[in-house]
Amino acid sequence: MKYHDSVAQAEQKMHVAIKQLQLWHIPATPINYAVSYNYLSKNSPALNTAIEKQLATRKKLDNFFLEEVYRQYILGQSAFRGELIDDLDEVLFDLQTNSEQSSVCTNRMVNQLDNNISSLKSTDKREVINAIKQIRQTTQHFKLEQEKLAKKLRLSQQSTDALRGELDDVKKEIYLDPLTGLYNRKAMSKHLDMWLSDDPTKQIAAIVVSIDHFSGLNERFGPVISDVLLTKIANKVSSYVGESGLPVRSAGDEFLILLPNIERDVAGEIAEKIRQSVEKLRFVSSKSGARLPPVTLSMGVSDYNVSTSANNIISQTRELLSNISNTLTNHVNIAQAQTT
Incomplete structure (x- = not known):
């Protein structure tokens, strides 16, 4: 066992x-x-x-x-699968072998040409004819070898394309939340590291998105309806994030948006647009046809240096909501001072 x-x-x-x-x-x-x-x-x-x-x-x-x-x-999804690594090693070995064979074949042809060029200048007709014959044989052999290599490279390319597709699947398993399709915390940490290596002074705005009274909705309507609501809201949240931004599912009923090189006030405007957009959504049960209660969001906005850890960004931005969440919902709270 x-x-x-x-x-x-x-x-x-x-x-x-x-x-x-x-x-x-x-x-x-x-x-x-x-x-x-x-x-x-x-x-x-x-x-x-x-x-x-x-x-x-x-x-x-x-x-x-x-x-x-x-x-x-x-499940151990934080590591690549062993068979995938083995396949990558095999493709790389094939590419290296094909490259070495191509180099050997090319050098052989160059040497043959060098050896016969001087014979082409000879006054001996027989020597010239023999040199031409050798050059023709060398080029024909080179052509055949290149055709074989081209076939091997096509096979390697097919393997590479298949591996690329499998790698994309693995990346989805590792870095994406399976329910909403948003990034997870592991992806968030990876992006912070990438941004940090690119520019240690880079600033990012962070928007934490909390669904008001979600636990009550979950208890009242069940996990299936709750998952549908989460997915719909996640889609709406991600629609306001540009290509450079990062939408993350940071908790069961919470999302986080990272916006590099965006001012805090601008991030606040984006948060307000998201809040208003979700507030206008209307949900109807596909089974009973009953209209579900409106869903609202409470949001906190602040900014950080990319050297700040993922956990600190989440916890510190979340604090913007924790002190007033019991008395105030459906709102955007923008930090008044730089969070360190």
Whole structure:
């Protein structure tokens, strides 16, 4: 067995894992159960650390967080698949071999030409004819070798195209949230590193987007309707982000938008447009035809240097909402002072 537990041990852990989920107030879905079982088995120190860190900050564990933990620490999607690396190695080896063969073939032809050029200047007719014959044979052989290499290169190109498609799929698994299609925190950290290496002085505006009373909507209408709402709102949020911006799903009912080289006030205007746009959305149940209550957003806006960590950007921008979220919803709060 994967965990080397006896049947009795596995059964005991199963009951404890269910109780652990009850303590976390999380439904016993297969993914949540797998995380709870791993947590109790202590097979992955990184998984336990991530959960304990979340609990230490008094943040509620939810399905979204456990799904992220499941993908990262149980499925191991933070690393490329071994067979993909093997395929890449094979393609690179083939390209190197083909390149070496082409070089050898070219050098052989050049040497043959060098050896016969002097014979072309000879006054001996037989020597000239023989030199021409050698050159013709060399060029024909070179042509055949190049045709073989071209065929091999076409095969390598086909393998490369297939690998490129597979790499795109892997990138989606690693860097995209499967429900909304927005980037995840891993992608956010990667982009911050890229921006930092490109320009350490680069400033980014951050907009945190929180869906008002989403937990109540989830309890009232169920996870299926909630997922539809999340997807629709995520699409609306991303529609206001340019090519240089980065829309991120940072929590179960929360998004974050990073806008490089955008002033805080301009980011505030973008946030207000998003807020108004979502406020105008109307949702109707496809099954019952009942109209769902309007959905509103509360948003915080600030700016940072790209050297700021992803966690700090999320937590500090989130603080703009935490102090007033209990009394004020459907609003945009723009930081008045530079956040450090």
